[in-house]
Amino acid sequence: MNKQSTQERQKGFVLPYIWKFRWQFLLAACLGSIAVLAAAALLFTSGYLISRSSLRPENILMVYVPIVLVRTFGFSKAVFQYLEKLAGHNGALKILSTMRARLYRMVEPIALTMRSRFTSGDLLGLLAEDIERLQNIFLKVILPALTSLIAYGVAIFMLGRFDVTFALLMALYGALWIGIAPLFLFFLSLKRRRAYKQQRSMLYAELTDAIYGMTDWTLSGRSQAFLQRYNQKFAQMASLDNRLRRAEWIWQLVSRSSTALAVIMLAIWAAGMVFDGQMQPTLIAAMALVTMPLMDVFVKVGDAVYEIPDYMDAIERLKKVESNNNTTNSHPTQSEAAHADVLVQSSQAKAAKLSLQQVSFYYEQHVPSVLDNINLTVAAGSKVAVLGKSGAGKSTMLNIMLGELQPITGTVTINDRNVKEYSDLPFAVLNQKPYLFDTTVANNVRLAKPEATDEQVWRVIEMVELAPLIQSLPNGLHTRMEETGARFSGGERQRIALARILLQDKPIILLDEPTVGLDPITEKKLLDTIFTVLQEKTMVWFTHHLAAMEQMDEIIFLQHGKMAMRGSHKQLIQHEEKYRRLYELDHL
Numbered sequence: 031m032n033k034q035s036t037q038e039r040q041k042g043f044v045l046p047y048i049w050k051f052r053w054q055f056l057l058a059a060c061l062g063s064i065a066v067l068a069a070a071a072l073l074f075t076s077g078y079l080i081s082r083s084s085l086r087p088e089n090i091l092m093v094y095v096p097i098v099l100v101r102t103f104g105f106s107k108a109v110f111q112y113l114e115k116l117a118g119h120n121g122a123l124k125i126l127s128t129m130r131a132r133l134y135r136m137v138e139p140i141a142l143t144m145r146s147r148f149t150s151g152d153l154l155g156l157l158a159e160d161i162e163r164l165q166n167i168f169l170k171v172i173l174p175a176l177t178s179l180i181a182y183g184v185a186i187f188m189l190g191r192f193d194v195t196f197a198l199l200m201a202l203y204g205a206l207w208i209g210i211a212p213l214f215l216f217f218l219s220l221k222r223r224r225a226y227k228q229q230r231s232m233l234y235a236e237l238t239d240a241i242y243g244m245t246d247w248t249l250s251g252r253s254q255a256f257l258q259r260y261n262q263k264f265a266q267m268a269s270l271d272n273r274l275r276r277a278e279w280i281w282q283l284v285s286r287s288s289t290a291l292a293v294i295m296l297a298i299w300a301a302g303m304v305f306d307g308q309m310q311p312t313l314i315a316a317m318a319l320v321t322m323p324l325m326d327v328f329v330k331v332g333d334a335v336y337e338i339p340d341y342m343d344a345i346e347r348l349k350k351v352e353s354n355n356n357t358t359n360s361h362p363t364q365s366e367a368a369h370a371d372v373l374v375q376s377s378q379a380k381a382a383k384l385s386l387q388q389v390s391f392y393y394e395q396h397v398p399s400v401l402d403n404i405n406l407t408v409a410a411g412s413k414v415a416v417l418g419k420s421g422a423g424k425s426t427m428l429n430i431m432l433g434e435l436q437p438i439t440g441t442v443t444i445n446d447r448n449v450k451e452y453s454d455l456p457f458a459v460l461n462q463k464p465y466l467f468d469t470t471v472a473n474n475v476r477l478a479k480p481e482a483t484d485e486q487v488w489r490v491i492e493m494v495e496l497a498p499l500i501q502s503l504p505n506g507l508h509t510r511m512e513e514t515g516a517r518f519s520g521g522e523r524q525r526i527a528l529a530r531i532l533l534q535d536k537p538i539i540l541l542d543e544p545t546v547g548l549d550p551i552t553e554k555k556l557l558d559t560i561f562t563v564l565q566e567k568t569m570v571w572f573t574h575h576l577a578a579m580e581q582m583d584e585i586i587f588l589q590h591g592k593m594a595m596r597g598s599h600k601q602l603i604q605h606e607e608k609y610r611r612l613y614e615l616d617h618l
């Protein structure tokens with residue numbers, strides 16, 4: 031594990047990012063505070079303006095200046111809110127991209143083994159979602175908290191200029207709403223949410239279990255008992271959910287009431303100041319109204335705190351994957367890199383060893399196995415034919431090799447490593463009907479290797495003996511498929527597919543009856559080309575047709591899920607009467 035990621039792991043998922051982007055957040059918080067203060071000033075001047083206007087001002091300037099100020103504050107509130115969003119989101123997006131890079135570093139070392147350790151892309155989806163969610167902790171919790179602190183600090187300072195004691199009282203009141211209440215709320219929601227989640231996952235587990243064992247519940251005549259128990263638990267969970275929602279409503283009620291209480295406190299204090307002759311009566315409404323935008327920020331902080339348990343879950347999940355990733359291997363970076371190297375090398379080698387060890391497979395449990403305890407080793411560079419009549423299990427075996435079907439028991443290995451460990455499978459398949467896409471001939475050939483140059487494409491075209499044909503096309507390699515009309519015969523289509531395979535340069539080639547439907551002469555020519563160009567590769571040829579068996583190193587004959595015969599063509603011709611007859615039939 032490199033130094034950078036070790037440091038990341040030690041610091042967690044929130045603090046290092048706040049520190050790293052502290053200036054962006056501070057800027058956003060300052061802009062946000064100016065917006066809040068502008069909103070407070072807007073209400074202050076509005077309150078003053080209303081009160082002043084009602085008293086029939088002796089001079090128009092007495093209301094003209096506040097009118098201009100109302101406009102100015104109204105305008106600047108919107109502008110600073112916008113700027114705050116810009117700066118805040120800029121910081122959050124920078125964090126997001128840094129976190130994504132960290133996510134990449136987390137999963138990259140296990141990428142090769144991920145297919146076997148996590149069966150689908152769910153994990154990545156979950157992690158990516160968690161990281162997206164974490165950006166809210168910055169935008170909805172940390173930024174509003176900072177903003178409210180700055181704005182409230184400025185407001186208390188201003189208030190202190192009128193009355194220090196009252197300013198201190200209001201500072202305490204603010205501390206209650208900015209610190210104590212959200213903290214209390216946080217612990218309350220944390221406990222309840224955990225209990226709710228626990229109960230919900232238990233219920234889901236029980237339901238899944240019950241669905242799997244539905245027949246047994248029904249047969250034992252106890253389905254009503256199960257339903258009763260399940261409904262009881264569901265009701266308990268629903269009541270917990272209700273309590274959580276009720277707590278949320280209560281918080282909303284209390285927090286909104288806190289604004290009303292602050293307005294009343296300010297109004298009473300301002301009235302007292304007027305009574306003592308220290309303030310003009312026109313300022314009472316202004317002072318009372320000023321509290322509203324300030325308290326609004328506290329309420330937002332409290333609302334966001336309620337969601338912190340969700341963020342904590344996201345952090346926990348991320349940490350778990352990170353530590354899992356680190357503990358699964360004692361020397362992760364070195365050995366995983368070496369492991370990856372081996373796998374990549376073997377997927378690029380000329381040939382590779384392919385083995386099936388005790389592989390069994392069935393599609394439905396109560397019918398005989400399609401494959402029953404198959405042991406087969408195809409040495410690197412050797413050629414094996416898998417024969418069998420229709421339905422013998424050839425396609426099933428091919429799909430198991432490719433990892434598209436998982437054997438019920440047994441393993442498939444390539445160069446002694448489980449096929450599941452390969453991110454880049456070392457197979458290429460030539461099947462019965464290769465598809466030609468509606469693009470140029472060259473693009474059809476370079477399908478599996480888009481970066482291949484025209485020269486490389488030409489080389490493989492020549493190898494599969496298609497050069498004269500391609501040269502005769504209106505635009506050569508760059509002729510579009512539809513312009514070639516029905517020009518390509520079955521054999522030529524196979525040759526294009528073969529060219530694709532050569533360009534792909536995989537060590538193991540699986541042939542799934544590629545010569546089906548071709549006339550014997552075309553078939554023979556194609557087979558000659560196949561065996562010439564794939565000479566160095568490991569080849570497994572699935573067929574029910576006994577052409578070119580002489581060229582195979584080993585032939586296995588599948589029947590009733592077992593290998594009924596196996597050996598070289600020579601051995602089978604000599605010792606297996608059935609094989610001899612099939613061969614003769616095929617060569618009539």
Ligand SMILES: Nc1ncnc2c1ncn2[C@@H]1O[C@H](COP(=O)(O)OP(=O)(O)OP(=O)(O)O)[C@@H](O)[C@H]1O
Nearest residue numbers: 393394400418419420421422423424425426427574
């Ligand atoms: N998806 C499936 N669900 C259930 N049974 C299946 C499924 N696919 C194949 N089978 C059965 O498994 C057995 C083996 O089929 P498979 O396709 O592997 O044979 P095959 O030798 O490739 O036949 P063919 O030469 O006709 O393609 C057959 O009895 C088939 O009916």
